[in-house]
Amino acid sequence: MHALNLLRKKNLPSVAITALNKKNLSELSLLKKELTDAGVERWQFQMAEPMGNLSVHSVRKDLVLTPEELPEIFDFAYDVYKEGNIIVNIADNLGYYDTRNAEINRFSSIYKESSGIWLSCFAGKTVLGILCNGDVVGCVSIRDRRFIEDNLRKTPLREIWTRPGAFSWNRNRKIENMKGFCRKCEYGSFCLGGCTALKLTTEGDLTNNRYCLYQVEFKKKIDMQSFYLKMLGSDLQCDNSFSGGISFFSTSKFSADSNC
Numbered sequence: 001m002h003a004l005n006l007l008r009k010k011n012l013p014s015v016a017i018t019a020l021n022k023k024n025l026s027e028l029s030l031l032k033k034e035l036t037d038a039g040v041e042r043w044q045f046q047m048a049e050p051m052g053n054l055s056v057h058s059v060r061k062d063l064v065l066t067p068e069e070l071p072e073i074f075d076f077a078y079d080v081y082k083e084g085n086i087i088v089n090i091a092d093n094l095g096y097y098d099t100r101n102a103e104i105n106r107f108s109s110i111y112k113e114s115s116g117i118w119l120s121c122f123a124g125k126t127v128l129g130i131l132c133n134g135d136v137v138g139c140v141s142i143r144d145r146r147f148i149e150d151n152l153r154k155t156p157l158r159e160i161w162t163r164p165g166a167f168s169w170n171r172n173r174k175i176e177n178m179k180g181f182c183r184k185c186e187y188g189s190f191c192l193g194g195c196t197a198l199k200l201t202t203e204g205d206l207t208n209n210r211y212c213l214y215q216v217e218f219k220k221k222i223d224m225q226s227f228y229l230k231m232l233g234s235d236l237q238c239d240n241s242f243s244g245g246i247s248f249f250s251t252s253k254f255s256a257d258s259n260c
């Protein structure tokens with residue numbers, strides 16, 4: 001905070017990034033006040049993924065958020081955005097296909113024409129990362145050795161980028177490569193499962209992303225509908241699957257508004 005206050009005194013802009021975990025989630029309101037008072041211009045929210053120390057020590061591992069805690073993050077972020085005192089940034093490992101998320105992204109994007117909508121991970125497609133030892137990866141957040149494309153000390157960057165098969169894990173990625181909820185998701189073919197680093201650290205592969213707000217909210221809605229069906233004494237079953245993205249039930253009676 002001292003450094004932020006010094007920057008403010010010198011009229012220099014500052015940005016804060018909060019890696020969200022179970023410990024700091026309840027402290028966000030306090031933090032907001034501190035950052036606003038210190039004149040912070042932008043505040044980025046990102047999920048603390050189970051990588052590095054957070055994946056090794058069991059006590060720290062317990063700090064990793066569960067998917068069910070995502071709505072709380074977006075509620076908070078949207079409130080901060082609406083208050084307008086600080087520009088909110090939502091990192092790529094938080095999303096997807098939520099109208100508030102898109103609105104925040106549109107506002108905070110440096111690109112004027114940005115729709116704010118997640119259009120899949122661009123690692124190895126339009127961006128790349130170079131690690132301190134020269135390893136070339138699709139994105140510096142991807143720290144899984146299987147995704148090191150090559151090393152600059154051995155191969156020129158142009159060759160790494162343009163050779164056949166380069167970054168094929170993402171350039172050739174299709175909905176057919178997905179499993180679980182993502183495979184059936186109506187946004188699956190654009191989204192391709194959200195952030196790659198997030199999936200690798202939480203799922204161990206790239207096939208499904210339980211840390212997706214859309215997925216979490218959808219499942220909540222299904223649970224709620226199942227509950228109401230039980231309350232109504234109906235023996236109809238929620239089949240928990242997409243049917244053209246429209247009807248989730250075996251009767252039209254309860255399916256009219258079930259397309260999230």
Ligand code: SF4
Nearest residue numbers: 182185188191193212
């Ligand atoms: S469920 Fe999967 S494919 Fe659908 S929006 Fe979420 S991350 Fe993307």
